[in-house]
Amino acid sequence: MRVEQGVDLREWPVWTPEDPAATRRGRLRTVIAAAVFLVFLVRSVVQEWGLPVGSRVALVAVACVYVASYLLTLYLAPLHGRLVRSLSIGWLYLAGAAFALVTADPSDLALLSYAVAAGIILLPLRWGVLLGVLTTLSVMAGTWLVDGAVDWRDTFVLLMMTAGLVTVTQLIRTVNQLRTAHDRIRVLAVADERSRLARDMHDVLGHSLTTITVKTGLARRILESGADPARALTELRDAERLSRQALGEIRATVSGYRRPSLAAELAGVHEALRAADITAVLPQAVDDVAEELREPFSYVLREGITNVIRHSGANRCEVRLGPRCLEIRDDGRPTNGVAAGTGLTGLTERMAAVGGRLTAEPLPGKGFRLCAEA
The missing domain is CATH 3.30.565.10 (Histidine kinase-like ATPase, C-terminal domain)
Known part of the structure; x- marks a missing residue:
């Protein structure tokens, strides 16, 4: 059996816990945490408030669309498949690019970090890293073409955000894998214990009850024939002893401490075969x-x-x-x-x-x- 080491960078994240309420709470926590970072988008809107009235209206409209799309994507997209997630990320990139287009400020391309963050959370990590690198290169190229120089501050922030979010996401997925593995191990342990108990109970009761049945049957036949009452009593005493022994073995089996002895079993076999003639x-x-x-x-x-x-x-x-x-x-x-x-x-x-x-x-x-x- 091959054991996977760590998180597979090509694996699509899956939100399928047994408790639907836990799923909703987890997605809601993600949205609340993501909403905190929207302060940077609000700051950009405030900084660009000196635009003409028409541009301000367009700016507010695009910003609202971008914010709503970002939060709804984080809350709803995890419930859907690969196509819906990919299209949602693509739409976020369009909304983010529209924001930078309205402001005509290439440095606002750094606000595509929200689209990058959603991609890292919803897509395979390999894709998320690629989106972060491509977005960073786009910001560098845009600021160089318009301003004649690369905006290294925004570039550095975008790179650090991508690296940090990838690390945190990988850690979260690793913890989720460990929880899943722990639950699976617990289920397997219970199943293994049930199998052990059933197997041991069969071994203990099968032999003991068979021997007791043979001995009591032999005692009954002796008593019915009137041949040797003393021997019948001996067989009944043996049956009583075996029943007490079986009870002790059952208790030991349930507690998991039963260790049979081959020499003792050999002696018991001799008794059982003799009683069965x-x-x-x-x-x-x-x-x-x-x-x-x-x-x-x-x-x-x-x-x-x-x-x-x-x-x-x-x-x-x-x-x-x-x-x-x-x-x-x-x-x-x-x-x-x-x-x-x-x-x-x-x-x-x-x-x-x-x-x-x-x-x-x-x-x-x-x-x-x-x-x-x-």
């Missing part, structure tokens, strides 16, 4: 298994044996352990395929997290094989 061929120790694989192998062992007891109808089950592999084989009913349910999906995710893979496949003739390796 399935011959178990199990390894004697887990010392050879890599330390980082013992936890995922514990889940694979638990889920695999649970499936053997619940679905296979097997008489024999064999578990093989290696340093980086775990294999479960049974001699159960023939099957045509494998349905990837919640359990196998969760195991696949667990093995992928440690760079491993899970293989679930029917054996030739009859039986099933579940293999986890890394």
Whole structure:
């Protein structure tokens, strides 16, 4: 996955927060902040008030159009697409140039800075920088052609305004990106926690309830036959112990502190297979298994044996352990395929997290094989 560094200068700014009211407030704050800088335009109107009456009327009219267009562009254009924004910026340039044309003062071309500011805010930053540079060159050329000398003061102000506004705009967009990324990370974290909880609850409850069901069923059959009440009581005590153990595991799973033990799971598997009347061929120790694989192998062992007891109808089950592999084989009913349910999906995710893979496949003739390796 490629990670974008900083703000893309070619990216069009987008105003699409989930809260429409926040959008309106943000655009309104932009308009209010922009209105403060209109004092320079008002000052130019005052300075040119000595023009003839007709020129003063035209000057006021053009200034009002320029101001209204500037503020409406900042408030409304963010809601529209690229064409409307581009046309709005173009109109601002026409209104600004008309103002300088009415005053016949080339230095008033510096008031095109409002159009530049709107371009930096509404267009990709690369375009905004280009507009600022071209506008500065236009002011330099206009003052040189009319006055015979470049107005370096206005040129410097326009350059500094462009650089400052580009920097601030880039900073604002970066902060917005960070907020968006933070919100996305929060959503992904919640989804990941839900997935972990669902996977762990399935692993805990599936095996524990299956074993409890097998043991209580065995106790019921013993009591119904009247064969050995003492053994039935033993099975019931085991079922009670398992239910208490499952309750503790559920609490640990919810709190996120549950860490299964491969040795403990192996002992539980022996009990579960014995209660289900399935011959178990199990390894004697887990010392050879890599330390980082013992936890995922514990889940694979638990889920695999649970499936053997619940679905296979097997008489024999064999578990093989290696340093980086775990294999479960049974001699159960023939099957045509494998349905990837919640359990196998969760195991696949667990093995992928440690760079491993899970293989679930029917054996030739009859039986099933579940293999986890890394």
